[in-house]
Amino acid sequence: MAELRYREALNAALREELGRDERVMLMGEDIGVFGGAFKVTAGLLEEFGERRVRDTPISENTIVGVAVGAAMSGLRPVVELMTINFALLAFDQIVNSAAHIRYMFGGQVTVPLVIRMPQGAGHQLGPTHSHCLEAMFLHVPGLLVAVPATPADAKGLLKTAIRDENPVIFIEHESLYGIRGKVPEDENTTVDFGHARIAREGSDVTIVGVSRMALTAERAAETLAKDHGLEAEVIDPRTLRPLDLDTILESVRKTNRCVVVEEGWPHGGVGANLAALIAEHAFDDLDAPVARVSGADVPMPYSKPLEDIAFPHEPQIIQAALAVVGQRPATIPGAH
Amino acid sequence: MTSLPESEATPGILEPHAAREWLETMTLIRRFEERAGEMYARAKIGGFLHLSIGEEATIVGSTRALKETDYLVSTYRSHGYALARGTPPEQVMAELFGRVDGCCGGHGGSMHMFDLSRRFMGGYGIVGGNLPIATGIGLASDYTETDDVTLCTFGDGASNQGTFGETLNLAALWRLPVVFVVINNQFGMGTSLARHSAVTDLQRKGESLGVPGTRCDGMDVTDTHAVIAEAVNRVREDRRPVLVESVTYRFRGHSIADPEEYRSKEEVAHWRERDPIPTFGELLEGDGILDAQARERIDREAVLRVDCAVEFAEASPFPTAESLYEDVYILDQRSRGDYSVRTTGSQEPSSDSAQSSSGEVPRRITTALELSEEES
Numbered sequence: 149m150a151e152l153r154y155r156e157a158l159n160a161a162l163r164e165e166l167g168r169d170e171r172v173m174l175m176g177e178d179i180g181v182f183g184g185a186f187k188v189t190a191g192l193l194e195e196f197g198e199r200r201v202r203d204t205p206i207s208e209n210t211i212v213g214v215a216v217g218a219a220m221s222g223l224r225p226v227v228e229l230m231t232i233n234f235a236l237l238a239f240d241q242i243v244n245s246a247a248h249i250r251y252m253f254g255g256q257v258t259v260p261l262v263i264r265m266p267q268g269a270g271h272q273l274g275p276t277h278s279h280c281l282e283a284m285f286l287h288v289p290g291l292l293v294a295v296p297a298t299p300a301d302a303k304g305l306l307k308t309a310i311r312d313e314n315p316v317i318f319i320e321h322e323s324l325y326g327i328r329g330k331v332p333e334d335e336n337t338t339v340d341f342g343h344a345r346i347a348r349e350g351s352d353v354t355i356v357g358v359s360r361m362a363l364t365a366e367r368a369a370e371t372l373a374k375d376h377g378l379e380a381e382v383i384d385p386r387t388l389r390p391l392d393l394d395t396i397l398e399s400v401r402k403t404n405r406c407v408v409v410e411e412g413w414p415h416g417g418v419g420a421n422l423a424a425l426i427a428e429h430a431f432d433d434l435d436a437p438v439a440r441v442s443g444a445d446v447p448m449p450y451s452k453p454l455e456d457i458a459f460p461h462e463p464q465i466i467q468a469a470l471a472v473v474g475q476r477p478a479t480i481p482g483a484h
Numbered sequence: 485m486t487s488l489p490e491s492e493a494t495p496g497i498l499e500p501h502a503a504r505e506w507l508e509t510m511t512l513i514r515r516f517e518e519r520a521g522e523m524y525a526r527a528k529i530g531g532f533l534h535l536s537i538g539e540e541a542t543i544v545g546s547t548r549a550l551k552e553t554d555y556l557v558s559t560y561r562s563h564g565y566a567l568a569r570g571t572p573p574e575q576v577m578a579e580l581f582g583r584v585d586g587c588c589g590g591h592g593g594s595m596h597m598f599d600l601s602r603r604f605m606g607g608y609g610i611v612g613g614n615l616p617i618a619t620g621i622g623l624a625s626d627y628t629e630t631d632d633v634t635l636c637t638f639g640d641g642a643s644n645q646g647t648f649g650e651t652l653n654l655a656a657l658w659r660l661p662v663v664f665v666v667i668n669n670q671f672g673m674g675t676s677l678a679r680h681s682a683v684t685d686l687q688r689k690g691e692s693l694g695v696p697g698t699r700c701d702g703m704d705v706t707d708t709h710a711v712i713a714e715a716v717n718r719v720r721e722d723r724r725p726v727l728v729e730s731v732t733y734r735f736r737g738h739s740i741a742d743p744e745e746y747r748s749k750e751e752v753a754h755w756r757e758r759d760p761i762p763t764f765g766e767l768l769e770g771d772g773i774l775d776a777q778a779r780e781r782i783d784r785e786a787v788l789r790v791d792c793a794v795e796f797a798e799a800s801p802f803p804t805a806e807s808l809y810e811d812v813y814i815l816d817q818r819s820r821g822d823y824s825v826r827t828t829g830s831q832e833p834s835s836d837s838a839q840s841s842s843g844e845v846p847r848r849i850t851t852a853l854e855l856s857e858e859e860s
């Protein structure tokens with residue numbers, strides 16, 4: 149095990165897979181000479197050369213479309229989009245091409261493509277650079293969606309994504325690039341898709357946290373134990389497609405209560421989806437409705453105090469957990 | 485640097501065997517498209533149906549400029565390209581009928597023909613969406629150091645899409661082996677060229693992007709072939725993209741549902757005088773390559789071939805309900821989660837849970853399918 153930052157773990161995964169498979173190549177804006185807007189690809193141009201690590205023009209839809217064509221004809225491209233918000237410029241190629249080509253053409257081709265991009269609020273970047281859009285990609289059959297929250301998962305899931313035969317939307321988080329964690333150094337260690345991570349065991353309430361919210365939920369769970377005597381089980385799904393619903397249902401059957409935490413918008417969100425699935429499959433096991441904690445239903449504001457209350461923090465998660473177990477204190481310090 | 489010297493490509497002496505094959509293929513496309521229109525009117529074919537009638541010379545002239553390992557990418561007007569590339573008419577017609585023996589198993593339909601074995605890399609339903617894909621195929625050829633070329637067709641309307649500028653720039657920047665063929669059939673759906681493009685000399689639209697252009701008479705298969713063959717050879721040798729404008733006209737509406745109120749009958753009649761099939765047939769007869777009887781025989785054979793295609797499509801079954809979820813994903817055996825979601829579940833304890841604990845992969849999740857079975 150090595151102690152790596154999340155960005156270093158991603159860099160290691162890219163370096164190892166570039167070394168392992170000649171068909172793997174990287175494309176994206178400023179990933180080469182500049183080393184990536186978040187320095188995830190630092191050093192890779194120098195190590196692998198311009199054939200395999202390609203700086204692109206600022207043309208998101210075409211970058212993705214070119215990668216789709218390359219993937220259809222034998223390469224395994226890994227595209228970096230500078231942030232998830234810019235992926236909206238490429239939505240045609242992501243949905244109409246990457247996700248649908250295999251089905252549309254009767255299974256004659258595969259599209260082994262990875263599209264990496266970070267999301268998330270907290271840096272005062274306002275409404276065009278701060279959103280969490282995993283639900284939009286989760287919506288689309290044909291795509292796989294990975295949302296790593298730890299350095300080890302960042303590395304292991306990215307390696308799996310590159311080796312997978314399907315198009316994978318790989319969603320990183322801007323606020324996680326600097327966090328450290330133990331990461332396996334073995335080049336053959338991967339994290340399989342569809343296996344949720346039980347971040348913390350507990351029997352009183354299940355908290356499902358998506359992307360960065362898995363870590364926020366873990367911290368909230370510690371406070372719940374310390375201050376309220378509640379043992380929360382925290383689950384990080386790690387991939388939203390495929391979804392390890394079994395692990396979530398198993399936990400809900402044990403705790404009979406569930407809170408889903410996401411940073412994105414509530415309407416049609418990941419939490420809405422999970423709440424529906426849990427209700428469909430474990431209704432009789434629930435002692436309370438599934439609670440959702442989500443980002444505020446607004447475009448992300450710039451002003452710091454507004455931005456702070458527009459996405460979830462520990463107090464909102466604690467409040468929701470207490471509510472589903474029937475302990476609802478009058479006020480929660482710091483909660484909005 | 486960004487404009488090609490005036491094309492010196494000349495049709496030259498026709499090789500009789502090739503010329504005959506060109507006429508046969510153009511005739512097959514014509515008769516196929518006419519029959520598809522009839523089948524649409526009889527509700528055998530659903531959705532949209534975009535016919536290539538009038539554009540056969542462009543299709544055959546361009547595809548015959550390719551070698552077998554070259555790639556072809558077309559628009560949603562895709563039947564003729566599949567036929568020209570050699571996909572059996574039976575498979576194309578069965579796809580139009582939505583049958584299991586269609587070239588895409590009934591998943592694609594009229595706009596989305598595909599034949600990997602013949603490197604026909606697809607018809608695409610989004611205007612301009614095929615340009616980056618073709619360029620990506622060119623990237624793979626470049627990356628793997630083959631001398632294969634990709635030919636990408638698109639309409640005059642697509643030259644206004646963002647992908648046109650983005651893709652031509654990137655292809656020129658990375659020196660990718662792509663021949664872009666803009667099929668100027670005078671209309672972006674119902675909007676005439678002069679009403680949708682500030683620059684109507686389409687061959688010049690790539691100049692500022694580093695892609696030189698040239699033009700061919702898309703109603704003349706010999707000129708189309710000569711100009712595009714020259715472009716293909718240039719791209720194969722120079723490894724840089726070229727734009728070719730093929731000037732043509734579709735005799736039918738944009739799709740079969742088009743009332744054609746945006747153009748006059750006189751205009752259509754004027755272009756029909758230049759119908760590429762009789763024009764070429766007469767040329768061959770004049771050159772002594774074919775006599776009138778042989779021309780008739782070619783036509784009869786095309787009609788018979790299309791008869792067989794219809795018969796085959798009629799006999800082919802519809803895909804089964806069980807196949808609804810096929811080819812959405814390639815399942816990875818190490819993965820255990822649900823790739824697709826149960827939309828309504830039975831309230832019984834899920835048998836999937838039991839399976840997953842025993843290491844099986846629970847992924848068949850389709851209530852739409854279960855409902856359709858209950859209804860039937």
